[in-house]
Amino acid sequence: MRNYLAIDAGGTSTRAVFFSADGQCHGYGVSGGGNPVSRGIEGASGALIQASLAALGGTDKSFASATVCMAGASLEIPTHLFHQRFAPLGLVGSLMIESDLLGAFYSGTRHDEGYALIAGTGAVAARVSSAKLAAVADGTGWLLGDNGSGFWLGREVLRAVSAALDGRGSFTVLTDMVLADLDIQWDGGSRRQGRVRAQQQLIVKAYALDPIELSRFAPLAFAAGNDETARDILDRAAALLAQTLGAVMEPELSGPMVFGGSVLTKGHAMTAAVVAALQQETRATVMEPVTVGDGVAGAAVLALKRAGEVVDAEVFAAISASLATLRG
Amino acid sequence: MRNYLAIDAGGTSTRAVFFSADGQCHGYGVSGGGNPVSRGIEGASGALIQASLAALGGTDKSFASATVCMAGASLEIPTHLFHQRFAPLGLVGSLMIESDLLGAFYSGTRHDEGYALIAGTGAVAARVSSAKLAAVADGTGWLLGDNGSGFWLGREVLRAVSAALDGRGSFTVLTDMVLADLDIQWDGGSRRQGRVRAQQQLIVKAYALDPIELSRFAPLAFAAGNDETARDILDRAAALLAQTLGAVMEPELSGPMVFGGSVLTKGHAMTAAVVAALQQETRATVMEPVTVGDGVAGAAVLALKRAGEVVDAEVFAAISASLATLRG
Structure with missing residues (x-):
């Protein structure tokens, strides 16, 4: 052998x-x-x-x-x-x-036929046909796409927190979590040259990172419980991942469907949300995905x-x- | 004197x-x-x-x-x-x-009292009080915010085109305009390793730019006429700029309101759209903005x-x- x-x-x-x-x-x-x-x-x-x-x-x-x-x-x-x-x-x-x-x-x-959806730092979907890649959607990187990925989630978390600090959004549990994570004191909203001081600190700390490192804030969206802002971000991620997977699907092939990457395997509810969004979008029964590490x-x-x-x-x-x- | x-x-x-x-x-x-x-x-x-x-x-x-x-x-x-x-x-x-x-x-x-909204490469709003900056919203840069700015528009244009190429979005006039601008031939959608070749070229060319340079695609959104994808991007930009301006507004001060930056001064319809979105959001009469170069x-x-x-x-x-x- x-x-x-x-x-x-x-x-x-x-x-x-x-x-x-x-x-x-x-x-x-x-x-x-x-x-x-x-x-x-x-x-x-x-x-x-x-x-x-x-x-x-x-x-x-x-x-x-x-x-x-x-x-x-x-x-x-x-x-x-x-x-x-x-x-x-x-x-x-x-x-x-x-x-x-x-x-x-x-x-x-x-x-040898089916679909894969991977959402780790990036996000990409593929249709497999005759043991080869027949179609790939997204996986276009942090600047052009990777919609619903760990980077995408982390960036949306920081954008939402930044917006909460200057009044474009609401101050929620997620705001507190991110400020604590970045060791930024919330002083009630004092300003310098019109700019909220905590936001100025957020700007300095965020731009000191490589863009792709923003993925490290993704887990906070999952950890924020029923926080309204976090839920909105996760819902949008699920819809985007369903859109990416939907783009490679063909009506005559329902699966098997393999899901991988930390966003899908660690965020338990995410897999179910993607399937639900996909079912709504395609109006067809979607095969239960197998998740892989x-x-x-x-x-x-x-x-x-x-x-x-x-x-x-x-x-x-x-x-x-x-x-x-x-x-x- | x-x-x-x-x-x-x-x-x-x-x-x-x-x-x-x-x-x-x-x-x-x-x-x-x-x-x-x-x-x-x-x-x-x-x-x-x-x-x-x-x-x-x-x-x-x-x-x-x-x-x-x-x-x-x-x-x-x-x-x-x-x-x-x-x-x-x-x-x-x-x-x-x-x-x-x-x-x-x-x-x-x-x-010495009023508001400014500037949307050029970045986007920021301010409330002026006693000839000083009393409040500033957004202006948090391309990664954290600058919602509705030239960078934001350019990035949304590229993201929409990338999505159109792999089937996540629709192929529209804007798709043709961006491919022509980047000198990418559309061959009908041939793929290599499952990836549409035109999208692979888009990825290579987009990541060769500094992120902030994506603002150069913003004018294509304005030039695309009634293209559905472009209209959606411009509508979202107007809503975001209205949100940014709304965050610094106080009920007792209706203006004067000064608009500046290429997104607001060259995109004639944008100023009207921001005012309309703001009026809808605040349910108050918004003073007609003065635009400055x-x-x-x-x-x-x-x-x-x-x-x-x-x-x-x-x-x-x-x-x-x-x-x-x-x-x-």
């Missing part, structure tokens, strides 16, 4: 799994960010190798292919830049770079499929179960 | 006027950006001096004060950094740094007021008329 290596290379962390064609995972490893666009080829390669060595765990067994799932633009990188680094580890076949969207999709299903199981499924191995229900279940055991 | 120098120092251009207490303007000069936050003290000083020398036109007359109107954060800069550079030009009194919001306000009125006349009015000179209707009219003549 042949062995394989599969890697889910994310922006902040990388996961690798060493497994056999029956779906049994024998080793698992993690490392830092493995995205070549943000870290460069050298930095990304280092992360891929580090996670792979941990997954291989000193075995002298070879593997028939290495399948690396990465975000969008990385798909254009020549595979030979990575291949030569994996040969010494035991790679006897090819190295394949695949979309992280497919990795996420196959973490939730073994079928990351794309490493899917990278393994994809590796087997690309190699022509059969991924039946038993193999798919074996990957999930043995991977869960390795992760402890 | 005493003479004065007044300067309106903007981010991209600086205007100076040399005038006497009766409102007669004797010289006018322009130069590049004079904002110390973006250009540094040296660069900004250079621009202020250049415009001032042109306004003074080689006269050997002294002036009783120099009044410089600048944006927000520049108000904290110690005046002595500028004062020493103006003494050799004939400054015998003090140098004062004032808010550009007051400069804009007094370009439209000689009264820039803040140099107001800087002159402010210079006279701070010096204790009387600015009656005659003086105010003289400033406007003689300044218009000098500008040709």
Whole structure:
């Protein structure tokens, strides 16, 4: 029975799994960010190798292919830049770079048709057809889109708080939470040159961050309970994510539907809200989504499929179960 | 009769006027950006001096004060950094740094109570009381606010076009205009890795710009005629600008109301839309706004007021008329 290596290379962390064609995972490893666009080829390669060595765990067994799932633009990188680094580890076949969207999709299903919606720092939806990406919507980054993403939520939280401070919006629990998070004292609204002092501090602190770091305020929207402002932000995010998913849907294909990313997996109500908004929009029954934590199981499924191995229900279940055991 | 120098120092251009207490303007000069936050003290000083020398036109007359109107954060800069550079030009009194919001306000009125709404690249509203800024709303920059500004409009244009390309939105005249502007060919929607190729090009070109440069797409919203997407963006901008202005308004003060900035002065319908939205929101009669091109006349009015000179209707009219003549 042949062995394989599969890697889910994310922006902040990388996961690798060493497994056999029956779906049994024998080793698992993690490392830092493995995205070549943000870290460069050298930095990304280092992360891929580090996670792979941990997954291989000193075995002298070879593997028939290495399948690396990465975000969008990385798909254009020549595979030979990575291949030569994996040969010494035991790679006897090819190295394949695949979309992280497919990795996420196959973490939730073994079928070759369906949909994925990922909302982490960014937000993107895909239709999968014949085991390939047939259509992608959004995932256009923080400035152009990523509607309903962690960045989007964090920015809307800060905008709402800024508006509350100068009277364009209402002062709510969320306002207090953000001011406390940023260590800004609310003095009742004193002004300097007409500007509320607390807002001036908010401006200084917000612009000291990289824009993308605004995603760190997203959890406050979830933590604010029934705060009216937070609820409005979350409702709009759900509607936008439903719009993004709706853009790749076709009437004749209802699923399977795989949801991933922290906005959908940690915000429990968000998944239900997206489904409800989608049902209202499409006026059709939407299949119950499967939520997935990351794309490493899917990278393994994809590796087997690309190699022509059969991924039946038993193999798919074996990957999930043995991977869960390795992760402890 | 005493003479004065007044300067309106903007981010991209600086205007100076040399005038006497009766409102007669004797010289006018322009130069590049004079904002110390973006250009540094040296660069900004250079621009202020250049415009001032042109306004003074080689006269050997002294002036009783120099009044410089600048944006927000520049108000904290110690005046002595500028004062020493103006003494050799004939400054015998003090140098004062004032808010550009007051400069804009007094370009439209000689009264000391009222409102200003400025929507250029950014967007901000102020209530003026006793010739000072009593309240300021928004003007919080492109990431936190500036709702309804040129940046906001430009970003919404690009976001709408990006959404149209992948099916989240509708393909309209505005889509064609933006693709033409960015020299992107529309091939009917072919995809690579599921992503529409035209959208991939849009992403590359948009992220190659500084975020603030997205304001250059704002004019396309005005130029798109009755395009549904453009109308929606403009309607939302008007509602947001009305909200910003509404946040500084007090029931007992209906105006005067001064509107400035390219979004309000070049988009003729925008001013009317903001007034209509404001009237709907406040359910009160809103005073007809005076629109102003820039803040140099107001800087002159402010210079006279701070010096204790009387600015009656005659003086105010003289400033406007003689300044218009000098500008040709």
